Amino acid sequence: MKARLISRRGFLTRSGLASGSLLILKSLHSLRAAPASERLNVAIIGVGGRGRWFVDTMPKLANVVALCDVNEQRAGNAFEVIPQARKFHDFRRMLEQMDREIDGVIVATPDHTHAVATALAIKMGKHVYCEKPLTRNLAEARHLRELAARSKRATQLGNQGTASEAFRRAVELVQAGAIGDVREAHAWNDSGGAGARPIPTQRQDVPDSLKWDLWLGPAPERPFHRDWLNWHAWRDFGTGQLGNWAVHTMNLAFKALKLDWLWQANGGSDRRVRIHAEVSSVHPETFPKWEIVRFDFPARGGLPPVRINWYNGSRGPNVRKTIEDLMGRALDWGDAGEKKWNDFAGVLLVGSKGKIHANGHNTVFTLGPNPEAAVGVPRSFPRSPGHEREWLNACQGGPAAVSNFNYGGPLTEFVLLGNAATLHPGELVFDCSTGQFVDNAEANRALSREYREGWNL
Numbered sequence: 001m002k003a004r005l006i007s008r009r010g011f012l013t014r015s016g017l018a019s020g021s022l023l024i025l026k027s028l029h030s031l032r033a034a035p036a037s038e039r040l041n042v043a044i045i046g047v048g049g050r051g052r053w054f055v056d057t058m059p060k061l062a063n064v065v066a067l068c069d070v071n072e073q074r075a076g077n078a079f080e081v082i083p084q085a086r087k088f089h090d091f092r093r094m095l096e097q098m099d100r101e102i103d104g105v106i107v108a109t110p111d112h113t114h115a116v117a118t119a120l121a122i123k124m125g126k127h128v129y130c131e132k133p134l135t136r137n138l139a140e141a142r143h144l145r146e147l148a149a150r151s152k153r154a155t156q157l158g159n160q161g162t163a164s165e166a167f168r169r170a171v172e173l174v175q176a177g178a179i180g181d182v183r184e185a186h187a188w189n190d191s192g193g194a195g196a197r198p199i200p201t202q203r204q205d206v207p208d209s210l211k212w213d214l215w216l217g218p219a220p221e222r223p224f225h226r227d228w229l230n231w232h233a234w235r236d237f238g239t240g241q242l243g244n245w246a247v248h249t250m251n252l253a254f255k256a257l258k259l260d261w262l263w264q265a266n267g268g269s270d271r272r273v274r275i276h277a278e279v280s281s282v283h284p285e286t287f288p289k290w291e292i293v294r295f296d297f298p299a300r301g302g303l304p305p306v307r308i309n310w311y312n313g314s315r316g317p318n319v320r321k322t323i324e325d326l327m328g329r330a331l332d333w334g335d336a337g338e339k340k341w342n343d344f345a346g347v348l349l350v351g352s353k354g355k356i357h358a359n360g361h362n363t364v365f366t367l368g369p370n371p372e373a374a375v376g377v378p379r380s381f382p383r384s385p386g387h388e389r390e391w392l393n394a395c396q397g398g399p400a401a402v403s404n405f406n407y408g409g410p411l412t413e414f415v416l417l418g419n420a421a422t423l424h425p426g427e428l429v430f431d432c433s434t435g436q437f438v439d440n441a442e443a444n445r446a447l448s449r450e451y452r453e454g455w456n457l
Contacts, residue, residue: 024366025166040103040127040395041065045091045117048074050131050158051108054388055081058106061392065101068094073209089211091117095124102126104154104395112237113217115140119457122151127395129388131158133243134405134412139448141416142435143457145409156391156401157408159248161362163384167252169374170356170365172381174256178373179351185253185308187347188323189241189360190333192313193287194233195280200225218455233286239419240287241312245360246415249347252362253308254411256349258301262432263410270298271432277421280313284423290316293418310418326350327357420446 043066047055051069055078058064068088069075079087088094095102104127107117115135121128122144134157135141148155161167174182203223206212212224219236222228231237232244254260262271274296279288290313297306311319314333323331330336331343345360354373358365367374382399384390390401400406413435420437421428423446429438437443451457 025169025364038396039063040392041101042104042106043068043094043098043102044106044108045069045094046107046109046113046131047078048076049108051106052076052078054106054108058388061388062104066094066098070211070214071209073207090214092120095120095126099124104128104392107131108158109217110215110231110237111136111239111243112219112231115144115457116218116451116455118144119147122147122153122155125151125153127154127391129156129158129391130408132247132412133239133415134247134408135416136237136239136243137446137448138413138416138420138435140457141409141412145405148405148409154391154394154401155405155408156387156394157247157403157405157411158387159251159403159408159411160387161248162251162255162403163387163390164361164363165383166358166365167255167362168381168383169379170252170358170362170367171256172379173367173374173377174349174351174356175258175380176377178354178367178377179349179356180353181304182257182349182351183304183306185250185257185306185347185349186311186323186326187246187250187253187308187345188311188319189245189249189345190314190341191241191245191344192280192289192315193240193283193291195286195289196283197233197286199285200227216452218449218451220450221452235285235287235419238287239416240422242293242310242415242418243412245345246310246312246418247411248362249345249358249360250308250310250415251411252347252356252358252365253349254414255407257297257306258303259297259306259308259414260407260410261300262297263413267432268298268300272438273297273417273430273432275417275421275428275430277418277425277428278316279422279425280315282423282425287419288422289313290319291418291422292316292319293421295414295417323348326355 042062045068047069066086068091105121107130206224261267276294278292280290293310295308349356394401424443
């Protein structure tokens with residue numbers, strides 16, 4: 001952990017919050033190897049892309065006994081890195097054949113197969129770590145949360161910033177009142193979505209390295225076309241920047257402002273969230289080039305009502321100016337500051353006494369204008385030994401991981417509400433207790449999906 005105070009000039013140039021000085025807190029943690037005698041047997045589903053992180057790091061923490069991926073080209077040499085692990089293409093066969101040999105499962109596939117893989121693993125009594133976002137749609141997130149609660153398996157959502165010192169200290173400061181009452185927060189990502197694009201209709205030959213039917217999983221059947229493999233662009237497979245990034249970036253606001261309380265049975269009498277979306281245009285198959293989504297939350301846990309603003313896509317109307325005015329400086333989108341795209345994503349909590357700005361992963365934050373507000377605020381949030389180790393400890397009977405599905409499920413529901421809203425611009429009202437929009441059957445259809453035979457939850 002590194003913390004330091006900087007001068008007023010440094011404050012203005014480096015954070016741009018109101019005049020004064022600020023506290024910058026960064027946090028990095030390393031993975032610590034676990035003794036062989038304490039290790040669990042873990043299987044990894046999805047070993048290319050993000051999954052490669054787990055191929056390289058989990059052998060330090062657990063016995064990796066099985067690897068599964070449907071795309072051998074994408075997997076690269078991952079299958080060779082852990083030669084003692086059995087190799088599979090179909091996670092259903094892997095779990096069936098190695099049931100007695102697997103304690104926990106890590107799911108790092110494309111978004112559309114997160115829920116079916118996770119649900120099967122939990123039903124078979126396995127602990128599960130699932131990469132973000134937990135699911136492709138809201139109904140799946142609620143189902144996994146309930147399934148995990150009944151099974152009492154140890155779970156963890158892969159929003160790794162939750163384990164950082166910066167995230168946990170920022171939560172403590174906000175909840176201790178260091179920046180006063182927070183009635184607005186702003187989160188952003190400069191990327192935007194794919195916008196309108198032609199739907200692939202041409203049938204192409206399936207590469208020998210790809211198991212196309214297994215790759216589709218629960219999604220509707222269709223002929224192979226390489227454009228589908230750019231799955232982040234398509235609603236059938238991906239979750240846009242709300243699922244890809246907001247589950248990291250808006251995590252601080254969700255936790256620190258106790259928004260997750262509305263998803264709990266004792267969350268109060270008013271558990272409705274109002275959502276209003278503006279988009280470049282509506283695309284049933286893809287995500288808009290820019291989107292502005294506003295979430296209005298009622299009072300909860302003694303905290304006042306708050307509006308969470310999400311801006312995705314730098315071409316949205318007045319997006320950059322809005323954020324820069326709030327920050328008091330130019331955003332580094334490759335053309336300001338260090339010109340390193342340092343501000344491509346971030347979140348700003350605006351309080352009556354100050355502001356907290358965190359980066360896209362919530363692993364660095366700045367407190368201003370008075371860093372002295374942090375003095376004397378006690379630690380009340382348990383510190384993490386590392387996001388993966390936290391889950392493994394829970395698997396072995398330790399405390400529940402902080403981003404377990406009872407928290408990660410509602411967080412996922414929160415961000416995925418935005419994707420439903422971009423299909424139905426205007427105002428929607430969501431009831432956290434029922435998991436449904438109020439009096440809007442069409443919008444509710446966007447909260448779930450139909451599953452191909454053999455791939456049901």
